[in-house]
Amino acid sequence: MALLTLREVEKHFFSQENVIEAIRNISLDIDSGEFVSIIGPSGCGKTTILSMIAGLIKHSAGEILLQDAPITTTSTDIGYMLQQDYLFPWLTIGENIDIALEITKTKTRQNQAYTRELLDQMGLADREKDMPSELSGGMKQRVALVRTLAAKPSLLLLDEPFSALDFQTKLRLEDLIHETLKEKRKTALLVTHDISEAIAMSDRIVLLSNRPAEIKRTFIMPEELKAKSPLAARQQPTFQDWFQLIWKELENLESEIA
Amino acid sequence: MNPKLHEQHEQFRVRKKHEKIYVFMTQVAILAAFISLWEIASRLNWIDPLIFSSPSSVWNLLVSMIADSSLYVHIGVTLVETIFGFLIGTLGGIAIAAFLWWSPFLSRVLDPYIVVLNATPKVALGPMLIVIFGANMTSVVAMAVLISIIVTTLVIYGAFRETDENLIKVVDTFGASKWQRFRHVIIPASYPAMVSALKVNVGLAWVGVIVGEYLVSNEGLGYLIIYGFQVFNFDMVMLSLVLVAILATIMYQAVAILEKFLMRNRH
Structure with a gap:
């Protein structure tokens, strides 16, 4: 179909x-x-x-x-991933991901756990508290993918x-x-x-x-x-x-x- | 670390420290020289002591005005006016900018009026303020607000509009409402502009308050300057000038510290 x-x-x-x-x-x-x-x-x-x-x-x-x-x-x-990561430079990695949940009003404990699991799959579990400027380009684009997938x-x-x-x-x-x-x-x-x-x-x-x-x-x-x-x-x-x-x-x- | 490097590092640090001390000492020396020269010139009648006063007579006046506590009222009034003018000007400017961002139609309609208002010397509107608000503190605060609010509006609105389109697109793809777009992207992206507006507005608020007090008031440091000038008491004029300089500097430094605090999480 x-x-x-x-x-x-x-x-x-x-x-x-x-x-x-x-x-x-x-x-x-x-x-x-x-x-x-x-x-x-x-x-x-x-x-x-x-x-x-x-x-x-x-x-x-x-x-x-x-x-x-x-x-x-x-x-x-529908999720949209842009040419660059466009993470918000003033938010931590975790907060950058949460913003997807916040805007779609789906910020539940369950959904948050889901995004953290995704972050873990991307090999970035330990970077949750870091600022985007501390990550490489590839890492940031992976975070952007998690953010896009967060809204399922x-x-x-x-x-x-x-x-x-x-x-x-x-x-x-x-x-x-x-x-x-x-x-x-x-x-x-x-x-x-x-x-x-x-x-x-x-x-x-x-x-x-x-x-x-x-x-x-x-x-x-x-x-x-x-x-x-x-x-x-x-x-x-x-x-x-x-x-x-x-x-x-x-x-x-x-x-x-x- | 190898001992030789360590020694060099130590030397480097000592040198930096000495530099700092020399700069400070020279600064103090300049101030001391200025005050002494002023005093000597005045005593030896190189300059007219009636017009240029002297550090000792300014000091004596300061002591006596502190003794009869008349000085506190004037300082207090000016400080309150400045703080209110500063806060209302800054917050008001941000609020108007938000309003303009909210309604692109209104922002286009109001654009020429804002340009005219910005170009007009606000001080020229002084008499109007007195007519509207009466000959009191409100007029002085209004003058301080008027001087800072238009420029704040323009700067903040500019920052709102220059927000990276792609950051907005990110929240738009999640279906953000206008309010969410404003709260999650526009405001935080313009935060540095708002913080630097604080610093500019402290200076502008002082200009507004002093000019306001020149025009209308019977209290405050600006009033003391004009009053001293009218009764030919230049000790009073000089004392007020020095106090304005010191207070304005303290306030500016306080805002600079606040700026550092507000920007601690930004790089």
């Missing part, structure tokens, strides 16, 4: 002089437990799609359904969450997030410009065209890549073939603008 459905979604932005068509006719189904990536040329509107799904901005036409109910505003059922969303939107990290940290975090999401049976939609990251992590990759964004192609990842952790998938012989294939498609798109 589809957890998230986009049906002929369109988005226009208005300015004083003109109307900009950002998203044109996007239809997409994401099943429960699936990991889908969206890639495309920079500035094509990937983040706009996430913002619409998150209920932060309204779409101009079409339907966005979460479990068959239209999304009108932000909901705790069924769908996770990941907006290039690894882009600000160094390569090794990124690979390790990919594995950790992949494992955590699979274990908790969360559905995820990742936006990235990194082809390898998309191949390593996803079950399915959606390639968008230049603005106005349409779905150009969809790649369904083979079992041997899907079943493996991102790091292991990168070692597979077929990994390079997929990379070449998607790279070519993306290059064709980029040359269209140039």
Whole structure:
């Protein structure tokens, strides 16, 4: 069953002089437990799609359904992870996580225990009392993941969450997030410009065209890549073939603008 | 640590300590020289003692005003006015800024008026204040408030608006209400701006109170300055000036300590 459905979604932005068509006719189904990536040329509107799904901005036409109910505003059922951790620098790690519970008014002892358990799984149990400035970039992004998961969303939107990290940290975090999401049976939609990251992590990759964004192609990842952790998938012989294939498609798109 | 390094470290520390002592001693020497020169110049009639007074006559006046306890009233009045002006100006400015943040429509409507008010020399409104509040302490406090409140509003409102969009986005994705956004993000993010507004406003409150007392009052240090000037008692003018300088410094330092305390958890 589809957890998230986009049906002929369109988005226009208005300015004083003109109307900009950002998203044109996007239809997409994401099943429960699936990991889908969206890639495309920079500035094509990937983040706009996430913002619409998150209920932060309204779409101009079409339907966005979460479990068959239209999304009108932000909901705790959808978690959003940004490009950087954006932890509040004036709060401790523990308080940063609690803020999710406080805002969603779900700050119970039970939920707090759940978040501390998550923090422990991220290997950060002993950093609860520390300030964000005392943690490395990778640690902070892990805390941000805990904060996102604290509200127990069924769908996770990941907006290039690894882009600000160094390569090794990124690979390790990919594995950790992949494992955590699979274990908790969360559905995820990742936006990235990194082809390898998309191949390593996803079950399915959606390639968008230049603005106005349409779905150009969809790649369904083979079992041997899907079943493996991102790091292991990168070692597979077929990994390079997929990379070449998607790279070519993306290059064709980029040359269209140039 | 190896003994040689240890010795060098010790030398380094002694040197730093000596530097500190020299600076302090020089500061004291400058003050002593200034006071002595003032006294000598006045006694030898290099400067007119009637106009420039002298440290000894200022001191004598201080002793006699303490003896008949008339000084306490003036100090007390000025301090109370300054503290009230400072608090109302700061808190009022923050409140108005919050109000403007709350209603983007009103903030756009009020923008030109705030710019005009900010550009106007507030002291020029003195006579208006006296007409509105009467010739009493309220007018003086109002002057202090007027001088600090507009600038506080502008600075704090600016800080509210400059809050990192992404931090707001974080709470928005959890479905935060406007109040939650304000309380959990805007206020704590603007906290440093508010604390530094305290420091600026202490200075502004003193300006407002002294000017206010010049215009209307029969008590307070500003009143003593104007009164002393009118009856040609420059001992009184000088004494009041020195007291204003000392009290304003103490208050400023107190706020600086408060600032350190309030910012202890921020880096």
